[in-house]
Amino acid sequence: MNIVVCVKYVPDAQAGRGFEADHTTDRQGVDGLLSELDEYPVEEALKLAEATEGTVTVLTMGPEDAADAIKRALQMGADQGVHVCDDAIAGSDAVATSLVLAEAIRKVGDIDLVLTGLASTDGSMSVVPAMLAERLGVPQVTFASELSVEEGTVRIRRDSDVASETIEARLPAVVSVTDVINEPRYPSFKGIMAAKKKPVETWTLADLGVDASQVGLDAAWTTVESVEARPPREQGEVVTDEGQGGQALAEFLASRKFV
Amino acid sequence: MSEVLVLVDHVEGAVRKSTAELLTAARRLGEPSAVLVAAPEHADAARESLGRYGAEKVYRVEAPEVREHLVAPLVDVFANLVERTGAAAVLLPSDPDGNEVAGRLAVRTGSGVITDAVDVQPAEDGAGVRTVQSVFAGSYTVTSLVNRGTPVVTLKPNSVPVEEAGGEAAVVEEAVDVSIPEESLAARIVQRSEKQQTGRPGLTEAAIVVSGGRGTGGDFGPVEQLADALGAAVGASRAAVDAGWYPHAYQVGQTGASVSPQLYVAAGISGAIQHRAGMQTSKTIVAVNKDAEAPIFELVDFGVVGDLFTVLPQAAEEIQRRKG
């Protein structure tokens, strides 16, 4: 089975995150890493590939540093990487991102399964997988908490707050997985050494036949007008329980009309 | 005025509060038209409450294949309605299905899309809509203009105060018969099991949420006791969910539900950034934690440094006593 895993290089959530003057996410001077939520589809791909002697290609789109995200996935065990890197891409929204990724997936070719994470840990729109399915014209099978593939059919469990559903589709398909699906492995020493020899291709927009005018900040279909830092919340009263803490809490809630 | 299409979220015809919020918001942008995907026996119940919150029209989608397949057929329905009605905008709930329909519809119709908005208003001269989003764990507020194509916006629950429309006008109903292409029927829902009802309000729409974390040590009794005294929903941190103490559907945070209630109570939760991402926009925040240095206290309007196993039951009893 041939699997492509789409991964994203994101600013570390523990470090301060902010915006540039043009209202795009500040990606300079902030340490980045493979989005933690993208370790889950990598792990899932590796398990499927191990069971079927398939290949796992990791695909990312982003600045030069984004190669680190590919490296990490190769260290975990993926076979090869594709990095779409082009100055024109900076500031792309989900619509443009899905366009570039879809063309890259077509160029990789002969794919059974496209796996993605639940969301990126920065943009967090969760819409790119659905957009990819729309563009590729293949089934969308998203938010998988369990996944199995049998005889060309993928089957997942999708949970919402009111129901739990089992969904089936024929391959090829786009599948996004949640963070409860597995326990991602850490790269082993052997994995880290092996990753150094694995092939990584770098593609530009021209390689994909995507026109630069279709991507980037200027092509965005929505316009960010302003970005404001919220004033930090002011800390209210904090009391130490010396036997009356619960009473004090009830008192506070009553004073705010919650009782 | 143009129509504004609103996707109805309901459980067997009982319309959810988030839909009332969408309809309230839609009235600012045009004439709300509710898009109701329901079995015939559930549609009647829904119609009345849709009218109460301002739906002037209800598009009934009864084709079972829309309910039996994931997302794609609903995109066909909306694409068809957008084209037919020349709608001014489309409003959807910001949950997985709503966001995915939004994304695909935007690609298909060449329209601007914003997900997880906390506010939506008409832009000047009726040229599109203006949205507000709260990002990076609530630390930034982003205002955007959406004026390309038919703006598609998903709105977070508890963002817009619900107002009844107050009109007497009868709701116009229209059955929608959209032919769904074969390729949209590719992802089939083969089995569906409803979650057991807890009798508590839904997590994302509740006015009050009481959440427990690792500090509960697996005993959610005190958390549920306080929740029930307050008529609240119960939430959980990922640590509590990962330990198997509470189902994933109740997880609050970046990879769980994002909540914005009037009151959020965090008990035995340290306040990691990924947890805060899901609750930081709550109006009032209260924490109970043994550790005075826990970062959650930076956010609170009121905090108790203490053991949740004594503080929560005492608070619950005092609340019950006051309620009489």
Ligand SMILES: Cc1cc2nc3c(=O)[nH]c(=O)nc-3n(C[C@H](O)[C@H](O)[C@H](O)COP(=O)(O)OP(=O)(O)OC[C@H]3O[C@@H](n4cnc5c(N)ncnc54)[C@H](O)[C@@H]3O)c2cc1C
């Ligand atoms: C990609 C990613 C996504 C994530 N998504 C989420 C998410 O959606 N939601 C989420 O919650 N987390 C998420 N996390 C995990 C997050 O980083 C924290 O690990 C988690 O929130 C910690 O849960 P906790 O506060 O319950 O546990 P801890 O951090 O262990 O805190 C437990 C707290 O309980 C207190 N305590 C202990 N005993 C008592 C007692 N008897 N009475 C009172 N207080 C007591 C302790 O002082 C401590 O502050 C995510 C992490 C990653 C990497």
